[in-house]
Amino acid sequence: xxxxxxxxxxxxxxxxxxxxxxxxxxxxxxxxxxxxxxxxxxxxxxxxxxxxxxxxxxxxxxxxxxxxxxxxxxxxxxxxxxxxxxxxxxxxxxxxxxxxxxxxxxxxxxxxxxxxxxxxxxxxxxxxxxxxxxxxxxxxxxxxxxxxxxxxxxxxxxxxxxxxxxxxxxxxxxxxxxxxxxxxxxxxxxxxxxxxxxxxxxxxxxxxxxxxxxxxxxxxxxxxxxxx
Amino acid sequence: xxxxxxxxxxxxxxxxxxxxxxxxxxxxxxxxxxxxxxxxxxxxxxxxxxxxxxxxxxxxxxxxxxxxxxxxxxxxxxxxxxxxxxxxxxxxxxxxxxxxxxxxxxxxxxxxxxxxxxxxxxxxxxxxxxxxxxxxxxxxxxxxxxxxxxxxxxxxxxxxxxxxxxxxxxxxxxxxxxxxxxxxxxxxxxxxxxxxxxxxxxxxxxxxxxxxxxxxxxxxxxxxxxxx
Numbered sequence: 001x002x003x004x005x006x007x008x009x010x011x012x013x014x015x016x017x018x019x020x021x022x023x024x025x026x027x028x029x030x031x032x033x034x035x036x037x038x039x040x041x042x043x044x045x046x047x048x049x050x051x052x053x054x055x056x057x058x059x060x061x062x063x064x065x066x067x068x069x070x071x072x073x074x075x076x077x078x079x080x081x082x083x084x085x086x087x088x089x090x091x092x093x094x095x096x097x098x099x100x101x102x103x104x105x106x107x108x109x110x111x112x113x114x115x116x117x118x119x120x121x122x123x124x125x126x127x128x129x130x131x132x133x134x135x136x137x138x139x140x141x142x143x144x145x146x147x148x149x150x151x152x153x154x155x156x157x158x159x160x161x162x163x164x165x166x167x168x169x170x171x172x173x174x175x176x177x178x179x180x181x182x183x184x185x186x187x188x189x190x191x192x193x194x195x196x197x198x199x200x201x202x203x204x205x206x207x208x209x210x211x212x213x214x215x216x217x218x219x220x221x222x223x224x225x226x227x228x
Numbered sequence: 229x230x231x232x233x234x235x236x237x238x239x240x241x242x243x244x245x246x247x248x249x250x251x252x253x254x255x256x257x258x259x260x261x262x263x264x265x266x267x268x269x270x271x272x273x274x275x276x277x278x279x280x281x282x283x284x285x286x287x288x289x290x291x292x293x294x295x296x297x298x299x300x301x302x303x304x305x306x307x308x309x310x311x312x313x314x315x316x317x318x319x320x321x322x323x324x325x326x327x328x329x330x331x332x333x334x335x336x337x338x339x340x341x342x343x344x345x346x347x348x349x350x351x352x353x354x355x356x357x358x359x360x361x362x363x364x365x366x367x368x369x370x371x372x373x374x375x376x377x378x379x380x381x382x383x384x385x386x387x388x389x390x391x392x393x394x395x396x397x398x399x400x401x402x403x404x405x406x407x408x409x410x411x412x413x414x415x416x417x418x419x420x421x422x423x424x425x426x427x428x429x430x431x432x433x434x435x436x437x438x439x440x441x442x443x444x445x446x447x448x449x450x451x452x453x454x455x456x
Contacts, residue, residue: 067376068376069376069377069378070373070376070377070378071378073378074378089364089365089368089369090365090369091365092358092361092362092365093361093362093364093365093366093368093369094362094365094366094369094370095366095369095370095373096365099372099373099376119357119358122357122361123351123354123357126351129347129350129351130320130347132361133320133321133350133360133361133364134320134321134322136317136321136361136364136365136368137317137318137319137320137321137322137324137364138321138322138323139368140317140321140364140367140368140371141317141318141321141322141323142322142323143368143371143372143375144327144371145298145323145327147371147393147394148295148296148297148298148327148394149297149298150297150298150299150301150302150414151413151414151416153413158416165375166375166376185379185381186378186379187416188379188386188415188416188417189416
């Protein structure tokens, strides 16, 4: 049973809990509100725009993340590995709401811990505090590095960078629901040029083109191949 | 004298210390290592790539920030208001070093507080802890929002967004050391098109073109004007 008293020990496999002992986790958990949910496949448990009042952890199963561009001209789907934590950078700050929709893809176990309990972990555990702040700081540092990378002349690299900039995690399968004409507009080139590059990448088995969508089986391989 | 026992009270004007009382600051400071420096104009006190072992605060004076693109194809200068804190998101994380160079522009007072003391503030002050994590979270949220904004058709907006994406603070004067041909390459258009837009913005007094550089007196006005 996922609701068993030991299921939360899966948290220890997460970077957020790295270095925390089983004993320390028990101590932290004693004063915290843990809420376990068993969800069937196809259940949306977080909607884009919803307030982030809890930290959600996927302990078992599979979850799909859907994110749309601000004007809904394109949409991206990716999937959460288990165990995972969902967007710890949305618990605080000026925009404490979820920018994506989260839906189970199989029967899944979700643990949620309310904001107050997380703040208490941060207060009482040195390791948790450092882990949490490291995760936030690293995310900023990666985004800043991305912003300061100059644009390449190669359309191939530009398209791959577009993919890279519109996912939450680099690793794994991604589906971009985007028309070639929209992608061409983002790249500021003619549609035929985007089409040529995408077909080239398809012939290298790095992605698959379907009507209105681009399926990337492993984004990290695509990035590695382009050496960006 | 800046080294006076009360000069650190200027910290209370910073978002990082918002809500902290004078009394609480005294308590925190009692166990912290505060290092005050009076620097003449023209002194570089942080170099790009240097390890971030302290949090630096500008208490008095004026400081220039210089940041270069990864391949040094362009460079940006901006200036710090007083009081300011310098890049709290670089104290931790995977890349704890400064991405920019900081040089005094007049006689300045700089306070530095070592990482250990900052971690102790985070541990002992609820307000400081929340402020610090709010600042990191908000920065991520803003960058994410920027990434998901679709590209506009207008080259004018694209150029302004390029400026916006390559500064640390939106407000105030910025100088971009960039050749028109480099900017044209970033925009993926012909040099003449970039030149036309920049001259248009110059005629609206939103920027000034000089050889190899673009001077923007107030970036926030330029952004507001473009309504992006």
